[in-house]
Amino acid sequence: SPDLAERIANLAGANYQETRVRAVNGVSLKVAEGEVLGLVGESGCGKSTLGRMVVGVETPSGGTLSWRGVALEQMTTQQRRAWELEVQMIFQDPFASLNPRMRVEQIVGEAAVIHGLIRRSERRDYVADLLTRVGLNADVMSRYPHQFSGGQRQRVGIARALALKPRLIVCDEAISALDVSIQAQVLNLFEDLRQEFGFAYLFISHDLGAVEHIADRVAIMYLGRLVEIGTADEVFENPRHPYTRALLAEAPRLDRRGHSFTPIKGEIPSPLNPPPGCAFHPRCPLATAACKTGVPDLREGRDGRRTACILEQEEVA
Numbered sequence: 001s002p003d004l005a006e007r008i009a010n011l012a013g014a015n016y017q018e019t020r021v022r023a024v025n026g027v028s029l030k031v032a033e034g035e036v037l038g039l040v041g042e043s044g045c046g047k048s049t050l051g052r053m054v055v056g057v058e059t060p061s062g063g064t065l066s067w068r069g070v071a072l073e074q075m076t077t078q079q080r081r082a083w084e085l086e087v088q089m090i091f092q093d094p095f096a097s098l099n100p101r102m103r104v105e106q107i108v109g110e111a112a113v114i115h116g117l118i119r120r121s122e123r124r125d126y127v128a129d130l131l132t133r134v135g136l137n138a139d140v141m142s143r144y145p146h147q148f149s150g151g152q153r154q155r156v157g158i159a160r161a162l163a164l165k166p167r168l169i170v171c172d173e174a175i176s177a178l179d180v181s182i183q184a185q186v187l188n189l190f191e192d193l194r195q196e197f198g199f200a201y202l203f204i205s206h207d208l209g210a211v212e213h214i215a216d217r218v219a220i221m222y223l224g225r226l227v228e229i230g231t232a233d234e235v236f237e238n239p240r241h242p243y244t245r246a247l248l249a250e251a252p253r254l255d256r257r258g259h260s261f262t263p264i265k266g267e268i269p270s271p272l273n274p275p276p277g278c279a280f281h282p283r284c285p286l287a288t289a290a291c292k293t294g295v296p297d298l299r300e301g302r303d304g305r306r307t308a309c310i311l312e313q314e315e316v317a
Ligand code: SF4
Pocket: 241, 242, 243, 278, 279, 280, 281, 282, 284, 285, 286, 287, 288, 291, 296, 308, 309, 310, 311, 312
């Protein structure tokens, strides 16, 4: 629908240079209103960089970021302000992202006051309501971050994001640092909040189980490039890219069809010096000589599946 098309965050062809490393190269992603897009890959693949670019914490040296159909450079002051509020981030380490000298009431509610979403006199009630929605007691608002457990701190971080009425929340490894027993609770909270508020998530994680649980669509990233994107069912039930298959081989519980894919071999190469051709070729069980020269683009096959693998593209050609 036209409505959906307008409400898209699209990061196309972004080249972010960090100590002269191209962490993200030619990646194009769209997030639709209310959807959960999982972004998966090993650490160092560039997925965090991509997430930070979507929120504006890092600036791409090229490419465009659009929000509601308007590119960042084209935005009016008002549109830019809307984007800043509507796209929020939840970090891996809630402790590092919460000011240790502020009480929870201020941490969660102050930005909403500053941006004029609420009056200062309303802050207390506003924060009380948000804390309840994330499963905390309203009376914790007078406490400081160090007085909470990791799971509680992450709930405070979630309340802080909610306070700005986001339409897209970027979660960067948002449950990875939590105790395993707490992870499922926080993941369920993410689901409940999405049901309640209807916002979208860009859910960045190396945890395939968590992604399978929450995502509608899944994008797989390897050394700064997208290698496969599809619905969660497509990607988990019938992965096409050899890298996706290798990731699933390491999480056999998630392999619904009981494939026997070859687990991934070797270490992830340095992004400083990525292998030529298909960057996955040194680790790929199907690599041929052709894989060492051509860089496969992410392309749509006849069946609509999108992968960046020479073999897949030959099959449909
Ligand atoms: Fe493997 Fe070649 Fe496909 Fe790359 S292009 S994933 S090396 S088969």
